[in-house]
Amino acid sequence: MQFDVTDTDSALIILVGESRIDAAIATSFKDKLREVILRHRKPVEMRMSSVDFMDSSGLGAMIALRKAMPQDLGMSLIGMTPNVERVFRLTRMDSVFDIRAAATDEEQKE
Amino acid sequence: MTPVGRQNAGLTGAVTAQARPMFHRVLPASPESVRNTLSDIRKRFRTNVDEDAMGRLELVLAEVMNNVTEHAAAVPEGEVMDHLPSIHLSVVMHDSGLSCAISDDGVLLPDECIKPRGLPVMDDADLPEGGFGWYLIQDLTQALCYYREGQRNFLAFSIPFADVAHEVGA
Numbered sequence: 001m002q003f004d005v006t007d008t009d010s011a012l013i014i015l016v017g018e019s020r021i022d023a024a025i026a027t028s029f030k031d032k033l034r035e036v037i038l039r040h041r042k043p044v045e046m047r048m049s050s051v052d053f054m055d056s057s058g059l060g061a062m063i064a065l066r067k068a069m070p071q072d073l074g075m076s077l078i079g080m081t082p083n084v085e086r087v088f089r090l091t092r093m094d095s096v097f098d099i100r101a102a103a104t105d106e107e108q109k110e
Numbered sequence: 111m112t113p114v115g116r117q118n119a120g121l122t123g124a125v126t127a128q129a130r131p132m133f134h135r136v137l138p139a140s141p142e143s144v145r146n147t148l149s150d151i152r153k154r155f156r157t158n159v160d161e162d163a164m165g166r167l168e169l170v171l172a173e174v175m176n177n178v179t180e181h182a183a184a185v186p187e188g189e190v191m192d193h194l195p196s197i198h199l200s201v202v203m204h205d206s207g208l209s210c211a212i213s214d215d216g217v218l219l220p221d222e223c224i225k226p227r228g229l230p231v232m233d234d235a236d237l238p239e240g241g242f243g244w245y246l247i248q249d250l251t252q253a254l255c256y257y258r259e260g261q262r263n264f265l266a267f268s269i270p271f272a273d274v275a276h277e278v279g280a
Contacts, residue, residue, distance in 0.1 A: 024145050056243045
């Protein structure tokens with residue numbers, strides 16, 4: 001399972017390195033990341049730009065992780081590709097997650 | 111054209127024949143072979159199909175084949191699964207979209223999968239983690255039809271190039 005976890009003061013940044021979150025890996029993806037989230041108990045920022053494809057099993061894993069978040073702590077999904085964004089939009093799950101575009105280099109400089 | 115002329119027609123001759131890519135495969139219903147098949151379909155159609163239609167095709171085919179795979183894994187107690195169901199898949203390109211035919215020798219597909227359906231109930235306190243697959247299939251396909259014959263399920267549908275289903279509904 002490919003992901004990098006960085007613990008900053010304010011949030012847990014999870015860089016997802018898997019290109020596909022599909023039925024083949026959804027369960028282990030969910031179990032491993034749930035353990036990380038519960039251990040740190042911080043707001044989570046998931047960096048999603050490496051993920052090219054997600055099916056409804058992958059979406060189910062993301063929803064399970066959202067539900068595993070301790071109360072009052074947010075989960076942001078950053079830099080989703082159009083293919084992945086479609087799954088959230090069609091299932092109306094885009095209203096449940098805090099979805100943000102990846103900051104461009106220029107914005108980061110400002 | 112003489113036989114020699116045909117042999118020497120070269121690339122130009124092949125192009126004027128207007129050949130379009132198609133895809134056909136028989137695969138076992140396992141998550142790994144579904145994954146490999148989707149990747150090969152993407153390679154096959156990459157130069158002819160735009161990313162938006164390709165993304166919709168890939169999602170629908172994933173949902174259909176995952177469904178066969180998941181139900182194959184859930185064999186009723188007392189029954190022995192001696193082999194994985196085999197999925198037969200064909201994808202053909204035409205002017206307005208991609209036509210797909212899929213059959214499998216897995217368990218009977220319940221009627222409610224094919225009947226028009228909405229999204230699972232959104233309960234903010236307990237969000238649904240499943241039940242999206244057939245909604246996505248119905249939402250993204252046109253002319254979806256299903257029948258069972260003998261030991262096989264047959265499913266056929268089209269993925270339009272332009273996302274006309276949504277434009278009409280809007």
